[in-house]
Amino acid sequence: MTRTLLLAAAAVISITGPSLAQDVAAGEKQFAKCRACHYITAPDGAVIQKGGKIGPNLYGVVGRPIASYPDFKYGEGILTAGAAGLVWDEASLVGYVTDPQEWLQANSGDPKAKSKMAYKLTKGQEDVVAYLASVAPAVAADPAAVDPAAAAPAADGAAPPAVTN
Numbered sequence: 001m002t003r004t005l006l007l008a009a010a011a012v013i014s015i016t017g018p019s020l021a022q023d024v025a026a027g028e029k030q031f032a033k034c035r036a037c038h039y040i041t042a043p044d045g046a047v048i049q050k051g052g053k054i055g056p057n058l059y060g061v062v063g064r065p066i067a068s069y070p071d072f073k074y075g076e077g078i079l080t081a082g083a084a085g086l087v088w089d090e091a092s093l094v095g096y097v098t099d100p101q102e103w104l105q106a107n108s109g110d111p112k113a114k115s116k117m118a119y120k121l122t123k124g125q126e127d128v129v130a131y132l133a134s135v136a137p138a139v140a141a142d143p144a145a146v147d148p149a150a151a152a153p154a155a156d157g158a159a160p161p162a163v164t165n
Contacts, residue, residue, distance in 0.1 A: 027127035041057055092107070
């Protein structure tokens with residue numbers, strides 16, 4: 001009986017395992033939907049993905065303080081989240097692209113917060129975020145490569161808090 005349960009559990013894990021993995025190639029394809037508003041350009045000017053400029057450049061977004069891309073006009077809700085010192089990590093980005101307004105309301109402290117991002121990804125969110133992380137590997141090692149101010153320590157010397165959902 002125990003052996004049967006173990007074999008059944010192993011079968012379930014082997015079947016569901018790959019579906020839980022993040023697929024960077026699938027994320028790149030899925031990013032085509034994001035290009036209507038976003039682009040990805042490296043600090044040296046190399047264009048990784050051409051796209052619209054309604055949304056900020058997503059190069060190095062994983063690890064970047066929220067609402068910190070220079071000269072971009074953010075909405076009030078995301079600015080509130082950014083002012084709290086939150087930093088984009090993969091889990092927070094998945095939550096945000098799934099339902100931007102709901103995520104802002106939960107993470108900004110404002111139950112009426114609105115998002116300027118109206119599009120919601122209904123599938124492949126983890127893949128898109130994995131793709132975004134893959135196109136800017138230097139960001140994880142050096143946040144200053146994207147935004148020198150982002151790498152500056154807080155006044156008390158502490159690192160900015162990561163977003164938790």
